[in-house]
Amino acid sequence: MSGGEQKPERYYVGVDVGTGSVRAALVDQSGVLLAFADQPIKNWEPQFNHHEQSSEDIWAACCVVTKKVVQGIDLNQIRGLGFDATCSLVVLDKQFHPLPVNQEGDSHRNVIMWLDHRAVSQVNRINETKHSVLQYVGGVMSVEMQAPKLLWLKENLREICWDKAGHFFDLPDFLSWKATGVTARSLCSLVCKWTYSAEKGWDDSFWKMIGLEDFVADNYSKIGNQVLPPGASLGNGLTPEAARDLGLLPGIAVAASLIDAHAGGLGVIGADVRGHGLICEGQPVTSRLAVICGTSSCHMGISKDPIFVPGVWGPYFSAMVPGFWLNEGGQSVTGKLIDHMVQGHAAFPELQVKATARCQSIYAYLNSHLDLIKKAQPVGFLTVDLHVWPDFHGNRSPLADLTLKGMVTGLKLSQDLDDLAILYLATVQAIALGTRFIIEAMEAAGHSISTLFLCGGLSKNPLFVQMHADITGMPVVLSQEVESVLVGAAVLGACASGDFASVQIRKTKHRAIK
Numbered sequence: 001m002s003g004g005e006q007k008p009e010r011y012y013v014g015v016d017v018g019t020g021s022v023r024a025a026l027v028d029q030s031g032v033l034l035a036f037a038d039q040p041i042k043n044w045e046p047q048f049n050h051h052e053q054s055s056e057d058i059w060a061a062c063c064v065v066t067k068k069v070v071q072g073i074d075l076n077q078i079r080g081l082g083f084d085a086t087c088s089l090v091v092l093d094k095q096f097h098p099l100p101v102n103q104e105g106d107s108h109r110n111v112i113m114w115l116d117h118r119a120v121s122q123v124n125r126i127n128e129t130k131h132s133v134l135q136y137v138g139g140v141m142s143v144e145m146q147a148p149k150l151l152w153l154k155e156n157l158r159e160i161c162w163d164k165a166g167h168f169f170d171l172p173d174f175l176s177w178k179a180t181g182v183t184a185r186s187l188c189s190l191v192c193k194w195t196y197s198a199e200k201g202w203d204d205s206f207w208k209m210i211g212l213e214d215f216v217a218d219n220y221s222k223i224g225n226q227v228l229p230p231g232a233s234l235g236n237g238l239t240p241e242a243a244r245d246l247g248l249l250p251g252i253a254v255a256a257s258l259i260d261a262h263a264g265g266l267g268v269i270g271a272d273v274r275g276h277g278l279i280c281e282g283q284p285v286t287s288r289l290a291v292i293c294g295t296s297s298c299h300m301g302i303s304k305d306p307i308f309v310p311g312v313w314g315p316y317f318s319a320m321v322p323g324f325w326l327n328e329g330g331q332s333v334t335g336k337l338i339d340h341m342v343q344g345h346a347a348f349p350e351l352q353v354k355a356t357a358r359c360q361s362i363y364a365y366l367n368s369h370l371d372l373i374k375k376a377q378p379v380g381f382l383t384v385d386l387h388v389w390p391d392f393h394g395n396r397s398p399l400a401d402l403t404l405k406g407m408v409t410g411l412k413l414s415q416d417l418d419d420l421a422i423l424y425l426a427t428v429q430a431i432a433l434g435t436r437f438i439i440e441a442m443e444a445a446g447h448s449i450s451t452l453f454l455c456g457g458l459s460k461n462p463l464f465v466q467m468h469a470d471i472t473g474m475p476v477v478l479s480q481e482v483e484s485v486l487v488g489a490a491v492l493g494a495c496a497s498g499d500f501a502s503v504q505i506r507k508t509k510h511r512a513i514k
């Protein structure tokens with residue numbers, strides 16, 4: 001290149017598969033998001049607590065959004081591709097065709113979603129074993145992890161699914177396989193959701209004890225016997241077929257993936273907070289808690305040494321930030337609970353009409369309505385008589401009790417828009433109190449947390465953010481780049497391309513709410 005001529009810009013594509021939609025972003029070398037697209041994905045609930053998706057529908061949505069974000073770009077400048085996704089279970093046969101995960105035999109629905117609670121009997125039996133691997137999931141395995149779901153398939157769908165199955169993937173690993181043909185699994189998925197140990201590998205005795213000795217017998221080929229750190233480059237990169245699907249060039253680097261919450265954690269936890277007078281300025285990164293809040297909320301705290309927190313997942317080594325232990329607290333439904341409460345209320349149609357008339361989202365309308373009805377008082381006074389217990393889908397952390405149910409106390413006979421707004425506020429407050437409950441458990445076990453870093457769809461809701469600051473008593477830091485999860489995914493692609501040395505913590509620009 002002659003003097004003065006600029007090097008061509010290098011770009012990376014990040015793809016984030018959430019519960020309700022798939023998002024893609026085109027990101028440059030400084031982590032700036034240049035283009036964004038999203039696309040809804042299908043969810044089926046054929047029975048109560050059974051939640052299913054289609055891996056073909058998800059891949060098709062990945063293709064739509066990727067094609068959109070690279071429009072008008074010289075494809076030769078795109079250096080890498082990274083995926084993150086929810087940790088749903090994808091089932092394929094020996095020829096990599098979808099297999100049904102339902103009694104109806106519908107092979108289109110071949111994904112048991114992370115929030116599926118069908119495997120209650122299986123997880124109870126797994127927990128009764130008191131096997132030592134359970135120490136690394138907070139002492140109690142969650143029904144949302146993969147081992148109980150696999151056992152359910154063996155016990156309930158033997159002929160149409162289990163006996164024919166060739167590959168069980170965590171969704172992030174399915175996506176990297178689909179892009180490259182490489183079946184290697186990410187350390188992130190296997191450590192966090194499959195009982196794999198970064199130091200010791202699979203524990204044969206666990207799988208034998210719970211009745212899934214089949215995996216040991218075939219050397220774990222169906223659930224992964226090649227494991228790579230997130231961001232590692234896979235095979236020869238994008239296959240010609242996947243390149244055609246996605247509208248990219250074959251051979252570009254594709255990374256071993258991350259779970260969505262972990263991509264978000266990586267995207268925000270290293271924020272450069274200088275100049276805000278925040279307590280975490282100058283303190284180690286271990287004083288920070290990343291909270292990734294979408295359909296669910298995930299609370300990611302890291303430490304130099306392992307910390308065992310009853311009811312909080314982990315400690316997991318190198319599953320998010322290389323060289324650090326991770327604890328992951330969580331609330332299984334947060335965004336979904338808020339949507340459920342608001343949409344199920346008698347005044348919801350009126351809310352929709354009024355919000356549309358003002359060209360506002362329903363949440364922006366509700367927030368301004370609360371401002372109006374609280375008058376001169378702090379908003380918290382509106383809920384002195386109304387309280388929500390938010391465990392409508394059980395309690396993930398710190399009680400680790402899937403049998404818990406939700407509760408509302410203080411209901412009146414009226415069902416007008418004021419009541420809806422106040423119920424919405426009480427729900428948001430209950431979720432924030434749940435976060436405080438998780439932080440208290442983490443601190444009692446040895447974490448020392450001073451600042452929250454929020455991202456995900458709910459971090460776009462100012463009321464949600466303010467309630468987290470007020471109720472935890474901690475400042476909340478928000479990224480200037482609202483789609484931090486996608487930046488995390490694109491960073492994976494940059495690592496796989498060799499342009500970034502590692503999935504290092506990002507020092508992105510942020511703003512603080514106190």
Ligand SMILES: Nc1ncnc2c1ncn2[C@@H]1O[C@H](COP(=O)(O)OP(=O)(O)O)[C@@H](O)[C@H]1O
Nearest residue numbers: 018019020021294295335363456457458460461
């Ligand atoms: N601008 C917004 N204001 C308020 N809530 C929002 C906004 N955008 C998204 N949400 C809420 O965030 C949740 C979805 O977050 P998202 O991160 O997209 O989820 P997922 O990754 O699970 O698909 C929904 O419950 C939705 O109501």
Ligand SMILES: O=C(CO)[C@H](O)[C@H](O)COP(=O)(O)O
Nearest residue numbers: 018019086087261294295296
């Ligand atoms: O357990 C998880 C992360 O470890 C789930 O994947 C996550 O909770 C679902 O993500 P989202 O709420 O963003 O759809």
